[in-house]
Every structure is written in structure tokens, then in C-alpha cells.
Amino acid sequence: MKSNKGAFRDYLQLEKKYSVHTVNAYLNDISFFEVFNQIHFNQEGIEGVNYSQIRSWIVSLVDEGVSNVSVNRKMASLKSFYKFLLKTKQIEVSPMLKHRALKTPKIVQIPFSEKELTDLMLEVEAPVGFEEIRDKLIVELFYTTGMRRAELINLMMFNVDLSLGTVKVLGKRNKERIVPVLPIVAEQIKLYLRERLVIEGIVNDDYFFISKKGLKLSESFVYRLINSYFSRVSEKVKKSPHVLRHTFATHLLNNGADLNSVKELLGHSSLASTQVYTHNSLAELKKVYAGAHPRSK
Structure with a gap:
């Protein structure tokens, strides 16, 4: 048994x-x-x-x-x-029934600003060679799709559909979602795929992103990559793929996207998970409100 x-x-x-x-x-x-x-x-x-x-x-x-x-x-x-x-009817009452979680400090993720993203994209505007082209595409996909780090690493070749302009992402609990790809990013994908063809001895051929040795990328490599890139343009303490995911959501909300749409793009199962990203967009709304309302003059 x-x-x-x-x-x-x-x-x-x-x-x-x-x-x-x-x-x-x-x-x-x-x-x-x-x-x-x-x-x-x-x-x-x-x-x-x-x-x-x-x-x-x-x-x-x-x-x-x-x-x-x-x-x-x-x-x-x-x-x-x-x-x-x-x-499974092995106990009648859970000993955790009256348990209450310990209090924890509320951590507010600080997203990158639109200027920081623009500055970085200008700095890496013309990547040369497989690794530079791949690395810029990784940054772009994080910022324009809101993917999680594990989702990007596990993205498969057959889940990238340039004819439809979409990528199929396998999220938490094996939940799939379709995310649109911007035309400018689709062009970068084409460039990356051309460079990828010249990599010899690919071990993990099904995976979309690989190293120059043909291996699947590791989570630590992707974390270091994002940290290194954003160290060029940002003095924020936390510079990670998750901050880029937060930035994706915040910038969409700041520019008028509705919460339900952002929820679907992020792959959240409930709005409660998405609402944590509204902190900075509310701050932006307050600025607009203060500058536009007649009573604020």
C-alpha cells in the first residue's frame, strides 16, 4: 500500500x-x-x-x-x-483549521520606467552575432509578453507561430495561453532563427532558446542576463525577469489596458493576482487626475 x-x-x-x-x-x-x-x-x-x-x-x-x-x-x-x-477521508478534522498565517512585510515591486526601457533598447539597437541577437530578443519577449522566466526558458520551437504572430506559453500547472507578438518583435524572432540555424550540434533542438553550445538555457543564466542588461540603465536594487513581468503589466495599465486583459496576458487564474500590479498604475492615474481636474488648479 x-x-x-x-x-x-x-x-x-x-x-x-x-x-x-x-x-x-x-x-x-x-x-x-x-x-x-x-x-x-x-x-x-x-x-x-x-x-x-x-x-x-x-x-x-x-x-x-x-x-x-x-x-x-x-x-x-x-x-x-x-x-x-x-x-481521502483519513482524518475528520484538519489540525490546521484555525491556523492564521504570520504577518509579513508587504513588498512593492518597483517596475522599470518607460525611459529605462527606451534607453536600453537604444543601447542594444543593433545586436551582432547569435548571442547578442538572442539576448536582446529575450529582453524584448519578457517586456512585450509578460512571460515568467520558466515560461521563456521552456518555450518550444513549435509554439512560436510567426504566421499568426503568436506564441503559446505553458504556464503554472500546465495551463496554456496564447500571447500575441508585436510585429517589431516578430522581425527579431526571424533574425534570431536565422542565426540559430548556424549553431552546430544542438542538443536541445525542441527548445526555442539555446546557448551557443546548443543547450537549453538555465534559470540562473537568464537572471544574470537581465540583471546585467538593466544595470546599464537602471540603479534599481532589484533587476530581474520578474521585475520585467511587473513592468509589462504596469505599463499596459498606465496606457489604458483593462485589468481583465492584463490578467489573461499574464496567465493569472484570478483578478486578485493581477491587482498587485495596479499599485504603480494608480500612482500614475493620481498624477493625471491632479493635473487634469479643474479643482486641482
Whole structure:
């Protein structure tokens, strides 16, 4: 008979469609709690624990200096595990029923300005060779499609359709969405594909973006690339693919796009996820309002 953890893994992968990375993170959190529970309460398994035991783990984690954000993530893993046990009728009440997440500081992502994007595009206006052309295209796709880093890295050759001017993106939980590509970016894609043809010994041929050695790009490479490029034009502390995704959403909203359209482009399942991007667009609206309303004079 399969263990609860094994069945839980299958549930996360097959039913919830979570990534391997997320599944492993959930299972690691559960394993750490199992060890803690065995050491402090001499109890095998965590199916029959009460909330006071979970609370003891929270106190222990905080005393060790674990951040509230990390503690909340571990509690989310436990909550999901006990929800699964409820679903499979192995417990009648979740010990996480009355749990409340620890307070965390609200982090506001600061997007790049339109001027910073313009300055960067001017600086890399005429890329030469495979790597420069590829790198500029990566920046452009992040900024003009709002893709996540993992989505860009895992973009497949057959999901880029220049005849329709679209790319098919595989998002979280294997949810697909179609994103339009601007004509100017389509031209850059054509240029990149011509350069890509001369790369010999391609190992990962199905992947759209590859290294000069023909390998699939890594997440760390793409992060360093964006950080390096934007260090030329921006003094912001955070310069990452996620900031570019935030910039994409903010600039669309600043220029009149409606929230539902931005939600679809980003691949969010609910408007609540998209609304975090409205902070800076509201600031822009306040400026326009203050300058245009007769009572502001």
C-alpha cells in the first residue's frame, strides 16, 4: 500500500499539476515536520497531530531565525497535506483549521520606467552575432509578453507561430495561453532563427532558446542576463525577469489596458493576482487626475 506521502506526491503532480520543484518543496517541509514531531513528541507520523504540536514547530522555526515568509510556506505545505488527508477521508478534522498565517512585510515591486526601457533598447539597437541577437530578443519577449522566466526558458520551437504572430506559453500547472507578438518583435524572432540555424550540434533542438553550445538555457543564466542588461540603465536594487513581468503589466495599465486583459496576458487564474500590479498604475492615474481636474488648479 502506498504511503500517505507517496499518494500526496501523486495528488500534487497529477491532480494539482504542480511542478516537480514545488512538489519536492512540499514534501521536504512535511519531512522536516515529521522529524521535529518525532524528536519532540516521540510520535511516528504526523496524521494524528494537534495544532499545539504544529504551533511548537512554528515557535521553533522563528527562534531559529526562519523568516515569516518561509514559515508561512511551510505551513501552506502542511495545510495542503491535511486537506489531502481530509479529501481521502483519513482524518475528520484538519489540525490546521484555525491556523492564521504570520504577518509579513508587504513588498512593492518597483517596475522599470518607460525611459529605462527606451534607453536600453537604444543601447542594444543593433545586436551582432547569435548571442547578442538572442539576448536582446529575450529582453524584448519578457517586456512585450509578460512571460515568467520558466515560461521563456521552456518555450518550444513549435509554439512560436510567426504566421499568426503568436506564441503559446505553458504556464503554472500546465495551463496554456496564447500571447500575441508585436510585429517589431516578430522581425527579431526571424533574425534570431536565422542565426540559430548556424549553431552546430544542438542538443536541445525542441527548445526555442539555446546557448551557443546548443543547450537549453538555465534559470540562473537568464537572471544574470537581465540583471546585467538593466544595470546599464537602471540603479534599481532589484533587476530581474520578474521585475520585467511587473513592468509589462504596469505599463499596459498606465496606457489604458483593462485589468481583465492584463490578467489573461499574464496567465493569472484570478483578478486578485493581477491587482498587485495596479499599485504603480494608480500612482500614475493620481498624477493625471491632479493635473487634469479643474479643482486641482
